[in-house]
Structure formats: C-alpha cells, structure tokens
Amino acid sequence: MIGFDGVQSLDIVGPMEVFAVANLHSPAGVMPYRITLASHTGGEITTHAGLRLAGAVALDDLPDELDTIVIAGGSEAALRHAASEDGVLPWLRARVPRTPRIASVCTGAFVLAAGGFLDGRRATTHWNACALLQALRPAIQVEPDAIFIAQPPFYTSAGVTAGIDLCLSLVEADCGSTVALAVARELVLYMRRPGGQSQFSAGLKVPASATPRLRSLIASIIDDPTGDLCGAALAERAGMSERTLSRVFRKETGHTPGYFIEAARVDRAKILLETSDWPLARVAERAGFGSMDALHRAFLKRVGATPGFYRKRFGPHSDCTS
Known part of the structure; x- marks a missing residue:
C-alpha cells in the first residue's frame, strides 16, 4: 500500500482493513495477505488530516516480487510530487512489467495516468476529478459513474471509500465469495454497492x-x-x-x-x-x-x-x- 505526505487517510486504512480482515476469515493456518505500508523514503507518513502513520517501508526496500500494488490518493500538491520523476513514478515504471495487479484508490489514478499506464483503457477516479483526468489524458476512457474498474493489470476506483469496494472485489477473486462476504459483514459493507458515483x-x-x-x-x-x-x-x-x-x-x-x-x-x-x-x-x-x-x-x-x-x-x- 503506497502512501505519501498529504495522502487521504481512508485511502490507506480502508483497503488495509479489508485485507487484514480477510486474513482473519481465511481457513485456519492460511494467511493470504502480507500487508505492507510503503512510501518513497519510508518512515512516517502524515496524512492530509494530520494523522501520522509510522513504520512505512521505503520503496527501494520492498521485495523484488510483489503481487499487488495499491496507490492511494491525496491532496493535489502531494499527487503532483508522487506523479513526478522525483516521486513514485520511476519506481512504478520498473515494477509494472512484473506486477500482476496495480491499483489506484480515488485520485491515485493520476499517478497511473502520469505514467501513461491507463492510456487506451477504461478508468475512473473521484467523481469531482473525472473531468480533469480526462482533460489531462484524453487517451483514457474515463467513466465518471463507475465505483471501480478492472482492466488487468490495472484497477482504478472512485472516490475515497470506493477503494474499499475495489479491494473487497480483489479478496473475492483471491479467496472466494464466502471469505469476501464475511469481510463485508464484519466491516458492515455492501458486497456490491448499489449505484454509481451519481448517487453521491x-x-x-x-x-x-x-x-x-x-x-x-x-x-x-x-x-x-x-x-x-x-x-x-x-x-x-x-x-x-x-x-x-x-x-x-x-x-x-x-x-x-x-x-x-x-x-x-x-x-x-x-x-x-x-x-x-x-x-x-x-x-x-x-x-x-x-x-x-x-x-x-x-x-x-x-x-x-x-x-x-x-x-x-x-x-x-x-x-x-x-
């Protein structure tokens, strides 16, 4: 789970809770997920709400093989840095060819877009940022009303809590509907949220x-x-x-x-x-x-x-x- 100073708190903790609860409801002795919070330099991450998240691993210290990368969204200034050559983008370019799943939560889609990874694909982001994403990258087929979109290996979700919906779908794909339903019940979630972003x-x-x-x-x-x-x-x-x-x-x-x-x-x-x-x-x-x-x-x-x-x-x- 990749964060940075200025990140949206729920973009981080929501998806992490989905995977953590999935570990609790998996068959005895099976731990399907090892969850790691990472940032460009590691250490402490300060969210845009002022919440301080300690213990992030530096990107360069992550294992060579990763199954899933999830990029959170955040403030405009934070995203500009994350999507720059001084931020996450160079590391991400090297990881894309060998990573089965690369996901974005909310405006984290702008990091994927900056690398050109979403060109020619369907994608979504926070409803209030869809027009900007489309203007910045006309080659992306932006779908403003989708909660999340899977175009493997890339997965994009709508605003903030929609990242939870996306990660719940990943759990269902990995662990089956029984585990996913147990996670949804424990976290008081819809297995399938009714409606699109227009509802909100x-x-x-x-x-x-x-x-x-x-x-x-x-x-x-x-x-x-x-x-x-x-x-x-x-x-x-x-x-x-x-x-x-x-x-x-x-x-x-x-x-x-x-x-x-x-x-x-x-x-x-x-x-x-x-x-x-x-x-x-x-x-x-x-x-x-x-x-x-x-x-x-x-x-x-x-x-x-x-x-x-x-x-x-x-x-x-x-x-x-x-």
Whole structure:
C-alpha cells in the first residue's frame, strides 16, 4: 500500500482493513495477505488530516516480487510530487512489467495516468476529478459513474471509500465469495454497492449559496422525480411566479428547472437499472419519464449509452468490473 505526505487517510486504512480482515476469515493456518505500508523514503507518513502513520517501508526496500500494488490518493500538491520523476513514478515504471495487479484508490489514478499506464483503457477516479483526468489524458476512457474498474493489470476506483469496494472485489477473486462476504459483514459493507458515483454527486451539484427555499425545492425534486414537476406546480411550491422561478433557478444553479429535472430522473433510472430486474417500461415510469422513448433519449444525451447497455454494464447480474 503506497502512501505519501498529504495522502487521504481512508485511502490507506480502508483497503488495509479489508485485507487484514480477510486474513482473519481465511481457513485456519492460511494467511493470504502480507500487508505492507510503503512510501518513497519510508518512515512516517502524515496524512492530509494530520494523522501520522509510522513504520512505512521505503520503496527501494520492498521485495523484488510483489503481487499487488495499491496507490492511494491525496491532496493535489502531494499527487503532483508522487506523479513526478522525483516521486513514485520511476519506481512504478520498473515494477509494472512484473506486477500482476496495480491499483489506484480515488485520485491515485493520476499517478497511473502520469505514467501513461491507463492510456487506451477504461478508468475512473473521484467523481469531482473525472473531468480533469480526462482533460489531462484524453487517451483514457474515463467513466465518471463507475465505483471501480478492472482492466488487468490495472484497477482504478472512485472516490475515497470506493477503494474499499475495489479491494473487497480483489479478496473475492483471491479467496472466494464466502471469505469476501464475511469481510463485508464484519466491516458492515455492501458486497456490491448499489449505484454509481451519481448517487453521491447529484445533490452536491447545487451551490451551497443557493437560497434555502430553492434548496428545499431541489431536494424535493431529487427525492421524487416522478411527481408533478411542470413549471406551474414548481412555481407554486416555491412561492414564486414561473418566470421568477426560472430566472432564480438558472442564476443559482446554472441550469433551467427542466434540465435539472431530467438529470434527477436519469439518476433515479440509473439506480433502478443497477439494482432491479424491472422491465424498462417500469423503470421509465418509476423514474418519472413519460415513456420508454423519453428514457432512451435522455440516457443517450446524458450518459452516452442506452438504458439496456447501462444495465448490462452496471446491473445486478452484470460483470461491472470487466
């Protein structure tokens, strides 16, 4: 597990706990994981929260053969150094050809990207950094809504706690579903987290400076995108005229009410596609779309894929890590 000063604490301790608990639940006498915290020079690592992690091994002192390397994310300044020729990158280049699995947690993907390792591959990172990763490395196929993506030998996860989901999947691959389920139960985790990053980012797209009245209206739209959301109904709920609501909504969110409503309905449809086997007509109805055609058009516009393809990739019976 590779860290550095300024690292995100959970990016380190979350994955390490998954592997440590897997050791506890493996058959008697079997210890599938030897877990090592490492850094460029070894010694103490200070996380961005001020937590001090002692006993890190210097990269040059690690064994010649490693099964899995996991690179944590962290502050922008820390990542810039880690991804530089003075940081982790030169060591990583030498290790890539002979290491079966190389993973990143959260913005640790930027270290892999800096080395060109993700070019031509699907990858993900924290939802708030996906656009930057895509801009910096256009050759990467960035998937903003994935929790984690496996493109062996490289594995990338979304923000912070998604590294736990990724490492739990590695435990399942190594030790079987029984051990992975035991780890999930002990750590109070989903074996398979329902939904993608949109579940966590949708509500955050509303500026904190928005008025309480508008924030309340937006929360009600996200909570129930199937209700009567015509201009007159929204204006009445907000205590404004339609014209005033439209002006205030655009000023405070950057979008029209109609744009936001469609986004909320697409997010609801994503969750239904990820967690249910409902027919698409029922998904469309429960997400607030008037028809399957409306669902299809909205998905193509906002997701770049059809609802059927999205379900195949992220649905309850899909292999979303392939």
